[in-house]
Amino acid sequence: xxxxxxxxxxxxxxxxxxxxxxxxxxxxxxxxxxxxxxxxxxxxxxxxxxxxxxxxxxxxxxxxxxxxxxxxxxxxxxxxxxxxxxxxxxxxxxxxxxxxxxxxxxxxxxxxxxxxxxxxxxxxxxxxxxxxxxxxxxxxxxxxxxxxxxxxxxxxxxxxxxxxxxxxxxxxxxxxxxxxxxxxxxxxxxxxxxxxxxxxxxxxxxxxxxxxxxxxxxxxxxxxxxxxxxxxxxxxxxxxxxxxxxxxxxxxxxxxxxxxxxxxxxxxxxxxxxxxxxxxxxxxxxxxxxxxxxxxxxxxxxxxxxxxxxxxxxxxxxxxxxxxxx
Amino acid sequence: xxxxxxxxxxxxxxxxxxxxxxxxxxxxxxxxxxxxxxxxxxxxxxxxxxxxxxxxxxxxxxxxxxxxxxxxxxxxxxxxxxxxxxxxxxxxxxxxxxxxxxxxxxxxxxxxxxxxxxxxxxxxxxxxxxxxxxxxxxxxxxxxxxxxxxxxxxxxxxxxxxxxxxxxxxxxxxxxxxxxxxxxxxxxxxxxxxxxxxxxxxxxxxxxxxxxxxxxxxxxxxxxxxxxxxxxxxxxxxxxxxxxxxxxxxxxxxxxxxxxxxxxxxxxxxxxxxxxxxxxxxxxxxxxxxxxxxxxxxxxxxxxxx
Numbered sequence: 001x002x003x004x005x006x007x008x009x010x011x012x013x014x015x016x017x018x019x020x021x022x023x024x025x026x027x028x029x030x031x032x033x034x035x036x037x038x039x040x041x042x043x044x045x046x047x048x049x050x051x052x053x054x055x056x057x058x059x060x061x062x063x064x065x066x067x068x069x070x071x072x073x074x075x076x077x078x079x080x081x082x083x084x085x086x087x088x089x090x091x092x093x094x095x096x097x098x099x100x101x102x103x104x105x106x107x108x109x110x111x112x113x114x115x116x117x118x119x120x121x122x123x124x125x126x127x128x129x130x131x132x133x134x135x136x137x138x139x140x141x142x143x144x145x146x147x148x149x150x151x152x153x154x155x156x157x158x159x160x161x162x163x164x165x166x167x168x169x170x171x172x173x174x175x176x177x178x179x180x181x182x183x184x185x186x187x188x189x190x191x192x193x194x195x196x197x198x199x200x201x202x203x204x205x206x207x208x209x210x211x212x213x214x215x216x217x218x219x220x221x222x223x224x225x226x227x228x229x230x231x232x233x234x235x236x237x238x239x240x241x242x243x244x245x246x247x248x249x250x251x252x253x254x255x256x257x258x259x260x261x262x263x264x265x266x267x268x269x270x271x272x273x274x275x276x277x278x279x280x281x282x283x284x285x286x287x288x289x290x291x292x293x294x295x296x297x298x299x300x301x302x303x304x305x306x307x308x309x310x311x312x313x314x315x316x317x318x319x320x321x322x323x324x325x326x
Numbered sequence: 327x328x329x330x331x332x333x334x335x336x337x338x339x340x341x342x343x344x345x346x347x348x349x350x351x352x353x354x355x356x357x358x359x360x361x362x363x364x365x366x367x368x369x370x371x372x373x374x375x376x377x378x379x380x381x382x383x384x385x386x387x388x389x390x391x392x393x394x395x396x397x398x399x400x401x402x403x404x405x406x407x408x409x410x411x412x413x414x415x416x417x418x419x420x421x422x423x424x425x426x427x428x429x430x431x432x433x434x435x436x437x438x439x440x441x442x443x444x445x446x447x448x449x450x451x452x453x454x455x456x457x458x459x460x461x462x463x464x465x466x467x468x469x470x471x472x473x474x475x476x477x478x479x480x481x482x483x484x485x486x487x488x489x490x491x492x493x494x495x496x497x498x499x500x501x502x503x504x505x506x507x508x509x510x511x512x513x514x515x516x517x518x519x520x521x522x523x524x525x526x527x528x529x530x531x532x533x534x535x536x537x538x539x540x541x542x543x544x545x546x547x548x549x550x551x552x553x554x555x556x557x558x559x560x561x562x563x564x565x566x567x568x569x570x571x572x573x574x575x576x577x578x579x580x581x582x583x584x585x586x587x588x589x590x591x592x593x594x595x596x597x598x599x600x601x602x603x604x605x606x607x608x609x610x611x612x613x614x615x616x617x618x619x620x621x622x623x624x625x626x627x628x629x630x631x632x
Contacts, residue, residue: 097521104518
């Protein structure tokens, strides 16, 4: 059994009401997502802005209450857990945020920030707590003398290290990294990513790595899931996705990654039109209005995620579920 | 022998200078011109108020009608700042008045600050129905003209220091509540609050440790202004005969009494007026200086906010 099993997870937000009364419309931020994360692996989650990546990450750790479906962690279903029981589970699953400037309380010292989880769960007190925080600081490559400093005295990369130390403090097994390096310089990104990989090796962590940056995801992930309009359209082992991706959306996404080679004129698939509104997603395959290969069927029937081994594609035309229509 | 004694003395004196150096280093961030200036004024006020029975030359209520409306004698005379219409010594009354002004200002600000910040933080953090109810209460109180509400409360409860404080708090907590609520609303969606929630922090902890400390700097600024305006409101209520009982001298009632004589005996109104002015100035300076220090992001000038 996987460490984390997501089944048919849904989250609809009420859309802003119109002028007259209540509009009964919803933004379908996540619309039936299923995903497994095995113990010790890193699953990358990519997709463009607004596709529901962040909402999915937050639903998993229940910062946002899911609207439907189940999240099972270590065999326990989370969304039905009452808050006191959930509080215990929160120790095991932590989240690292995108904005290292907003994610640290400006009026708390580093030692208090990192030690807060220990205090909440009664894991350490007084001298033990300080010793543990100093150990965590060392783990994330920060000097112990930073203990009494305030967040504003640090650079973005250092702040992100503090955020990681805070997540590690409660001995989390599973960490949602929500665009954890997107706000950082490229050189700092590499440092933080490598540190996260080292920590994974040392502590046996499991990551759900959310990013819009395909190169970053490729670097860290074992498997990658591609999201489009609240749904997962393709899942594959990282190496395979980058070589033999099947879904037209994934291919368009991959062709947009800049290649550091001026002589290579890439064949860039440029998608036509905008992302449809998640309030009224198109019927059938939500990608069909922009898909260069769309069939009549694509506008009528929603494709399911069909698997060939570890490689899953939700498409009527390509992949394991699509061939029969060609 | 001799040598070792001097050595020992040297070690001791070195230790002493080290201690004083540490003390100086600890104090240095607090010693900004604003804090020093405001602090001196407030300190003088506190000393004057506390030691009034010993330093005031006369009983503040002793009347001497033969000496009524005596102009200031300045440094060498019986009545340094002159006397009022009943021949009471103005300087003595100012010392005693400082007590009332201080007690009222401090108590009103502390009570309304605590109530306002707590309700504002709860209102903004929980949003939804809680917020709706608290904000309706705020709007109801807000609908009354502030002085009218205070007059109503004083008329209902009668004169007295506690009632006066209650009357002044009754409208003053609202300013804290509104500002705190707005800030709490924006703070609740900040990621550090999410981080605390994902760590398993309870609502109380989030409000006390994450929301309220971030509300303090602006509350402190409101506090200094509201402390000043509390002194003025106390004066207004005393002027209307609804403040503290008339036998207790306050700057406000002195100012009100002196108003009648302003064209002939300027000293009656000028000195209590100056006292109010410098007190308000001192409190504002101190509050401003404290805000600069208490906000860690503004601590070092030049480092900027980043």
